[in-house]
Amino acid sequence: MEQQPPSPSVPTEFFPLAQQESPKNMGDLSRSYDKATIFFTRWGAHILDHILLAFFLTGLLSLGGSIDKGSSGLFFLFFILAAIILCSYYVLLEGLTGYTIGKFTFRIIAVNAEGRPPGLWKSFIRSLIRLFEANAFLLGGLPAGISVLATDKRQRLGDLAANTYVVKVKDLNNVSKRQTTVLAVVFSIVAVLSIISMIFGIINFASRTPTEEIFYSKDKKFQITASSDWRKDSALHDEAGIEISNRISEKYVVVLSESKQDLDSSFTLQDYAQVIESNIQEAAENLSIDKPIRTVVDNQVAIQFIAKGDVGGIKLAYIVTLVETPTHFHQIMAWTKQSRFASLKQELQKVSGSFREVK
Missing domain, CATH: 3.40.1000.10 (Mog1/PsbP, alpha/beta/alpha sandwich)
Known part of the structure; x- marks a missing residue:
């Protein structure tokens, strides 16, 4: 019986990515990232978020300062609403989509162990710890940076508490192109509104006549x-x-x-x-x-x-x-x-x- 010649071995990298073995979970995927790369990517997203929030706050404070101080009830309600909006930025966006505008721009996403958006409860835990861990006015976000560099799965303290991970979008198979397009449009509108808010605030502050x-x-x-x-x-x-x-x-x-x-x-x-x-x-x-x-x-x-x-x-x-x-x-x-x-x-x-x- 004629023997078939042995098939030559083919390196695994020649196979399509979908046929290769996927990481067992998000923890394994996070562990595979270079520490410096993921640190600077997360840091860049963090800075962009803070810049946009600062733009938004500039306009907000300018508008608040224009309210008649005799209307104390309206003045108080205005700032309560502003606080709710700011606190909801991370909780709602990351909880429901996994993104903030900064994360979306730098193509990273917060996910749970199954690779899906964390949900509101996990996002609330992450955001609560962020108040001291990544606060620009409290240690300058140093605890978060140290944690990302020191932990095996590149997690900050909020990730550890909520059992979440931040991974690169390109490494997920369940990202919808339609959802990405919609979010790109929505986030672009929000970013433009924040910039307009900042410009309005600066003009308002500059033109305000001292009384x-x-x-x-x-x-x-x-x-x-x-x-x-x-x-x-x-x-x-x-x-x-x-x-x-x-x-x-x-x-x-x-x-x-x-x-x-x-x-x-x-x-x-x-x-x-x-x-x-x-x-x-x-x-x-x-x-x-x-x-x-x-x-x-x-x-x-x-x-x-x-x-x-x-x-x-x-x-x-x-x-x-x-x-x-x-x-x-x-x-x-x-x-x-x-x-x-x-x-x-x-x-x-x-x-x-x-x-x-x-x-």
């Missing part, structure tokens, strides 16, 4: 005027008649009033200034006080001086303005950190000088 607001004392007898970025702040001084601040810019003003009925009839503005200086000396360490100057506030002679010292371990600078009216002595105290004083001095003096008695 001034009058702040009245609790008894409505006195007032001061400040720009619209100041707010009432009831936590500054228990006995103050007026308390305003901008805590972001670290600038503060309080007005304390002393009725002349509680003082001797011979008590003068100069006497009042000496009392206030003594009080400051008791409250501050390493204190320096500039020579008091005479000025005019509300058509009344006033005394003003600058004091710098350490209060509670913080280096503060004060502008103290003392005003006498027919019925009261008033202490207008404006302050900030010494490091900010040079840039804020003129504004603090202007606010202090705006003190008026309500006729």
